[in-house]
Amino acid sequence: MIYGYDPRTGETVGDALPETDRDGVDMIVSAAAAAGEAWRATPAAERAQALEAVADALAAETDELWRLADRETALGEVRLRGEVARTAGQFRLFAQVIRDGGYLEAIVDHADPASAPPRPDVRRMKQPLAGVVAVFAASNFPFAFSVAGGDTASALAAGCPVVVKAHPGHPHTSARVAQIVRRALPYPDLLGLVQGMRAGADLVQHPRVVAAGFTGSVAGGKAIQGLIDEREVPIPFFGELGSVNPVVVLPSAPKAAVASGFATSLTMGVGQFCTNPGLMFVPEDDELRTALVEAVEGTTGGPMLAERIRDGYLGGVGRLGELRLLAEGKPGEGEWAVTPKVFTTDVKTFADKLPGIGEECFGPASIVVTYRELAELRPVLERLDGSLTATVHGTDPGEAAEITEALGARAGRLIWNGWPTGVAVTWAMHHGGPWPAATSTTTSVGATAIDRWLAPRAYQDWPEQLLPDELKDDNPLNVPRRVDGTLTR
């Protein structure tokens, strides 16, 4: 049985939920596959409406949802209300994406009998993967990266049915969200939910599953990849596994603003963000150092999402203990509460301890590495593991020129004078990066996330009446296309 727990008290929440057994997984995946056939045949405009209905249904239950999730995660009302809104917003963005049609990357090359050899008529567009998408929910976003999270929204938008393996950190929230989404969909079985670790393994090894999305730890991601490797037919694995999110403070940066911004970004949500700033390079400077100590000492910890996550944080902080403690916040309240901690060392010592010291410690802990000359940074930055983000603070962009390429090669998003926590859900957002930040070159946030669940297909001299509407001569759906090499609409 699965129990939800209250991070503030360590006590169980609500009734126990049954684990999904192998037959249950098979039934749920098969039902999703059947619903998927109807879904992929549904016109784009109707799919967009359905996604908006899901958004409305989630938003309408915000009062109930934030309370339920708060009991299981202790993330608080403001954050959780905002997260429900963001989750609904993701479905709305993908409705726009479907209506636009550009994501299909439609291309039409008319026949050219004069070329040598003669060229046939070839038309190509992306199609939903032919099967069920498995999504492994994350612990730290009970809405936006969970049952109705980005992977679910983008896969449904693409035209694929989804079966989610619930995160054990919020089983009741997961079940309730699934219920709301299923009721809002034209074919409820387009979203299935399974509970339990064993069910996750059965899910990712099911023959009708054609791709898997995952947000979690490096160890968790490797375990799922191992299960996939045992499959007869391999499937793509879109994992987001870990990220230390380096920040470089240039000599020109305003010190007080950097110190307070850092402390806020580090401790928001008890530091439980994939984009938490776990590493910051700063010039050796007493004023900045003092400002950082004050800012961090002004923070307060809080309960982490789960006992295991708390234990992981304590272990990570123990590992960082080989460096010097720069400052710590006040201990938070609650059974699984932890204290924000910031360690410090110089560039040379840090470099000597790579790669181990560069691994993510999930939670409100960070390393402040001091440098004397900017030139010291590039060789160290080049040795960092891949991250979702890399941030630069400064007032003189010229100072950053020599590190931009090194940072860009190690991260999927470069940020200027901001903080990596907070990922805007827009057309241009990229939430990915070199391994272990991501296991692929795709994103899990933003409009282009839909690309995970698509594969191109070409039609050669195919009869007009059998072509998808998007590839017909008169382009009845008015999708953007490249025709004989030229972009058109």
Place this chain on the structure above:
Amino acid sequence: MIYGYDPRTGETVGDALPETDRDGVDMIVSAAAAAGEAWRATPAAERAQALEAVADALAAETDELWRLADRETALGEVRLRGEVARTAGQFRLFAQVIRDGGYLEAIVDHADPASAPPRPDVRRMKQPLAGVVAVFAASNFPFAFSVAGGDTASALAAGCPVVVKAHPGHPHTSARVAQIVRRALPYPDLLGLVQGMRAGADLVQHPRVVAAGFTGSVAGGKAIQGLIDEREVPIPFFGELGSVNPVVVLPSAPKAAVASGFATSLTMGVGQFCTNPGLMFVPEDDELRTALVEAVEGTTGGPMLAERIRDGYLGGVGRLGELRLLAEGKPGEGEWAVTPKVFTTDVKTFADKLPGIGEECFGPASIVVTYRELAELRPVLERLDGSLTATVHGTDPGEAAEITEALGARAGRLIWNGWPTGVAVTWAMHHGGPWPAATSTTTSVGATAIDRWLAPRAYQDWPEQLLPDELKDDNPLNVPRRVDGTLTR
């Protein structure tokens, strides 16, 4: 040492070539990586010119190249001259792709301080992977899928340096092509060449290698994937492993044309195409059967590319021997010559023998499966392995409606009244498909093949002076972009 062999005589061609040892691989990859840094900083217009210089250099040496390749492959003058032209044409297409700039998928979202939470300015485009691309050359296209083949052209176009592991079937052709390409490039080390199986393993496990392309057998592909799995940092593997390319002949199809087209497609180049029609479903029909027997009996075999490939064909034909022989061609001449063979059975027997009977037999062998009713096909088509292509012959598109979706789910390219051999190099071509046809959703032929070697990066509130030109406000390179949700140029 590595020897080239003449498939007509089985004797060695030219001098022995040394295998590249581990230090050699390291030196070549490191030189490629260094050249790659200059290459990725080279403006797109100059990269396009360099690709055209490579095309010109290859085309200028056609007379020498076809003769050299003919000695090592016995593929003949017409085919090999055409293949050099195609190979040069691939470089020219990618020069167009770079100049167009659409492949970067540039997106600009301006800041929206009014939204809740306020949205930063986010800009995104694709960038070349930060490292060296490894390419494993194929046996059956000594130019178009080899040292200067599609993967090399698309990776160079993307901005990545390439190191090719030569195919042992044409080592001298490989060395000469590498020499020509290196001389035509502004940085010769952008293309490295290694010889020998051990060198291939060292290559794909080299820490500076960031992706690998491969065209070959399922066993070969699995071996490379195994080597990648041993890496500390995983890399994407773009493999094209095997394809049976089913053809469905509808009752309305013209029988004589189908029979002769099939025999030609099956035996062209001694059947050594990834897109060879290895399986054809035909209505039970004496006239068609007679036409097929006559057409196949009119064909002649020839020497295969290598002794191992010949042995593989004989083994495959032996496996198909559990079916009835429908017809065979005349044996070809030459040491490694083989005879075209076509086997036959009915749908029910074929279905009973799946999946084994559905595996590719590389060479001029095929299975003709007879059906009584079109309705018998769909359940069998759904059980086929993934293929690069699926073809339908008929005069009534309505007849195909019920099998189109099943075929489309199993193949990357659908062809109407044509034959799968022959892959046009155009914007819309897709040469890929479900596993084992491909290990990813990308293509190895056509303009979109460049996408294999790119990863997106986002820039948040990034200073204009540090942005790539393609993302600057005034779009100085005039690349297609999506700005605030709307496609623009």
